[in-house]
Amino acid sequence: MSNVDEGEIRRFSALASRWWDPRGEMAALHHINPARVRYIERVAGGLRGKRALDVGCGAGILTEALAAKGASALGIDMAEASLEIGRLHGLESGVKADYRCIAAEALAAEMPGAFDLVCCLEMLEHVPDPASVIRAVATLVKPGGDVVFSTINRNPKAYALAIVGAELVAGLIPRGTHDYAKFIKPSELETWSREAGLTAVELRGLRYNPLLKSATVGDDIDVNYLLHCRKPA
Structure with a gap:
């Protein structure tokens, strides 16, 4: 529980009921999700039959998409309100995914090496100690399994686009969603992953077109980016 920002939990809990509205405050997340899922499916060598974990799942946009592709998907988050919306949406959609209100560190102690695939997308920049989450993720994935992280780079361009442009000018995401000081450089993410026992396989950029x-997914890692890692067999 020490690696939880209560302000972040309150902020995302307040958005829970509108999480699945493709025209609401979380619209950008809906727009980028297909590209994220295609990337994850490719690097994981397919999703059908895989046991997948979505860390920081919110109301389950990615979790449900992984399940729809044939994975046995579990989403975890510390915002119970968001998880309840995820459960309700699964009943409406008919896509079966499981949800638990538990921190990654606690689940790692409970289920080490349990997952073929662990995803942690747009979450690391919202916790006090991202390296702790990465260590937990490395524990949760089985040897030979895949890990996909995504987060936001820390540089002037990322500040201009992710905060000034997306939050303050265009209103693509709610104001206050991001704290520039918590953005993570790719070199930092790769170092933390390596120290946790993961091998970095591929670094790719994720470019969003609001129009x-x-x-x-491409080569530009200046703002949003993905890191695919693998746990040595």
Whole structure:
């Protein structure tokens, strides 16, 4: 529980009822999710039959998408209100995914090496100690398994686009969603992953186009980016 920002929990809990509204405050998350899922499916060598964990799942946009692709998916988060919305949406959609209100560190102590795939997307920049989450993720994935992180780079361009542009000018995401000081450079993420026993496989950028309401995975890691790691067998 020490690695929880209560302000962040309150902020995301307040958005819970609107999480699945594709035209609401979380619209950008809906727009980027297909690109994220395609990337995850590719690097994991397919999702069908895989046991997958979504760390910091919110109301389950990614968790449910992994389940729809055939994975046995568990989403964990510390905002119970968001998880309840995820459960309700699963009943409506007919896509079965499981949800638990538990920290990654606590689940790691309970279920080490239990997952073929662990995803931790847009979450590390919202906790006091991201390296602690990364260590937990490394414990949770089985040897030979895959890990996918995504977060936001820390540089002037990222500040201009992710905070000034997306939050203050365009209103693409709610104001106060991000704290620039918590943004993470790729070198930092790779170092923490390596120290946790993971091997970095691929670093890719995620570019969002608000006009087309879509995202693409490419070479530009200046703002949003993904890191695929693997736990040595």
